[in-house]
Amino acid sequence: MTESQNTPTTERDQLAPMPEDWQRALAVVAHPDDLEYGCAGAIASWTDAGREVAYLLATRGEAGIDSLAPAEAAPLREREQRASAAVVGVDTVEFLDHKDGVIEYGTALRRDIAAAIRRHRPELVITLNHQDTWGGVAWNTPDHVAVGRATLDAAADAGNRWIFPELIEQGLEPWNGVRWVAVAGTDRPTHAVDARPGLERSVRSLLEHRAYLEALTDEDPEKYCRSFLGGFAERLAPRFGGTPAVAFQLFGR
Ligand SMILES: [Zn+2]
Numbered sequence: 001m002t003e004s005q006n007t008p009t010t011e012r013d014q015l016a017p018m019p020e021d022w023q024r025a026l027a028v029v030a031h032p033d034d035l036e037y038g039c040a041g042a043i044a045s046w047t048d049a050g051r052e053v054a055y056l057l058a059t060r061g062e063a064g065i066d067s068l069a070p071a072e073a074a075p076l077r078e079r080e081q082r083a084s085a086a087v088v089g090v091d092t093v094e095f096l097d098h099k100d101g102v103i104e105y106g107t108a109l110r111r112d113i114a115a116a117i118r119r120h121r122p123e124l125v126i127t128l129n130h131q132d133t134w135g136g137v138a139w140n141t142p143d144h145v146a147v148g149r150a151t152l153d154a155a156a157d158a159g160n161r162w163i164f165p166e167l168i169e170q171g172l173e174p175w176n177g178v179r180w181v182a183v184a185g186t187d188r189p190t191h192a193v194d195a196r197p198g199l200e201r202s203v204r205s206l207l208e209h210r211a212y213l214e215a216l217t218d219e220d221p222e223k224y225c226r227s228f229l230g231g232f233a234e235r236l237a238p239r240f241g242g243t244p245a246v247a248f249q250l251f252g253r
Helices: 033-038 040-048 071-085 109-118 143-158 165-171 197-208 209-216 221-239
Strands: 023-031 050-058 091-094 124-128 178-186 191-194 245-252
Touching: 023 033, 023 040, 023 109, 023 143, 023 165, 023 197, 033 040, 033 124, 033 197, 040 071, 040 191, 040 245, 050 071, 050 109, 071 091, 071 197, 109 143, 109 165, 124 143, 124 221, 143 178, 191 197, 197 209, 197 221, 209 221, 221 245
Parallel strands: 023 050, 023 124, 050 091, 124 178
Antiparallel strands: 178 245, 191 245
């Protein structure tokens, strides 16, 4: 992820504080670890304040560890995800069982996410970067693009009774109460949260993905998590009045 370090910061670039007049959020991402890399520090602050946050993962991240076959990786990564959610005060973690690496953007994915939005009735929906790149030439993965876009779309689908009428038959009445979709890990942020209160927990939350991290890097896992998350928050500080930040691109509805 590359924040545009070379662009001079101006008043115009300042990030607005994230809205706080909400009670329930649903975070929808493709893989275990997406939220821990993206915005777990902000989630820790929100649950501290008594807000409810639930996680919905499109896959179990079963294709994420080269040395581990999917059948073994799936339950391991699910356990790691539940543990990392618990660190930031999130007890509800659900999985859709789309296929890791080859998630297809389409009506099946939109319907699954819309169903979850109707069940959880969130005011804020959170997802991960759906753009082609992380900024510059750092290419994003097709899973993130598919799930991010489908989540932005499903926020509207959830409110329309004539889209996916089969959900009504399942007892899932429309929920038109999503007020914002916040996209984490974006190179075009508009809003932010003070990263400091949740930073230590965001490090511990990412650290819970131990098997994944051990396969990913030879670096000491704690050092790696701290420098990644701390460094990212610091780089956003000039755009948030000097405060290290967790940033989002906020789409109002
Ligand atoms: Zn991912």
